[in-house]
Amino acid sequence: MKKTLLLLLISFFMSSLAYAEPPKKFKSKKYKQYQTKVYKKKLKVSKKFYSPNSSYAIYDYSSSQFDNEHNVTDIKSIASITKLFTAITVVNSKADLNEKLYVTGNNGGKVIKGSWISRIDLLKAMVTNSDNLAAEVLANNHPRGFKQFIIDANDYNKRIGLKHTEIVDSSGLLPGNVSTAADLVLFLNSIKDNDVIKEIANLRGHEIAVPRPKGKRIITIKFHNTNPDIYKMDNVIISKTGFTNPAGRCVVMLVERGQKLYALVVLGARTPSDRSRILHNLLDKANTVHI
Secondary structure (H helix, E strand, C coil): CHHHHHHHHHHHHHHHHHCCCCCHHHHCHHHHHHHHHHHHHHHHHHCCCCCCCCEEEEEECCCCEEEEEECCCCCEECHHHHHHHHHHHHHHCCCCCCCEEECCCCCCCCCCCCCEEEHHHHHHHHHHHCCHHHHHHHHHCCCCHHHHHHHHHHHHHHHCCCCCCECCCCCCCCCCCEECHHHHHHHHHHHCCCHHHHHHCCCCEEEEEEECCCCCCEEEEEEECCCHHHHCCCCEEEEEEEEECCCEEEEEEEEEECCEEEEEEEEEECCHHHHHHHHHHHHHCCCCCCC
16 A cells, blocks of 8 residues: 555656746746847848749850759749840841930930930940830830830740740830740850840940930930949859849859850849859859759
8 A cells, every 4th residue: 555655656746747847047038038049040040041942053055064053944033134135136136226316215224314325325224234214215216116126035035945035025124024044044145146245245334425405515424234243253244133023133144264154044032142142152163063
């Protein structure tokens, strides 16, 4: 009997320990503050990592293969990368690049409404500084107008084998301008030898002098490249950034390094620094599997 009673007491004591509350020191403000710091630290670190929903690629044209790629067939909005499609469509139209066009439209930009600017200067403003108004003027002054511009842009894409690319405006402001990283590699290859594209697509800056509308005073408009990485790299042949909320931070580049020609594509990066980090990691670790 005494032995049975002793066993019952031991069992009750052990069960009370199992459901006992944690020691008070683990409920102290100091512990909660430490727990919060650790959690915040983890969140801060996680932001440095690449978003799995984005796309990136580095393609070596000399070996005709991707050195590194992720989600290259995902169809994504491409924002102002669209302006490279606008540029090649304008060039292919054979329109006079020195013809001065009247600047008017609904989009904003550094080019001055009411002024007359040559087609080549509008191309430089559009590609270098991502000027949306310049893109609008170019498309509206396309031979046979804007609708024909859209037709010509998409016909060109089909001819060069872009299966998942569609252009719906000239600036990239609309989310319906879409492509894939794989398609953009093909696109860069198709325009890389065009003399006009090579002239306008790697400028770090450009300026134009135009008469002020309704006046004799000359205004100098300065344009700076929207890609900060073009100032950090040598032998850049083509560069174009893009950003809209649906597209995220985007960039395409054509770069020579070590006697090799590389296409670089990043779509959907979260921040400019995230985009830059991916670019440099792709180049620095070319011919490897992981970023």
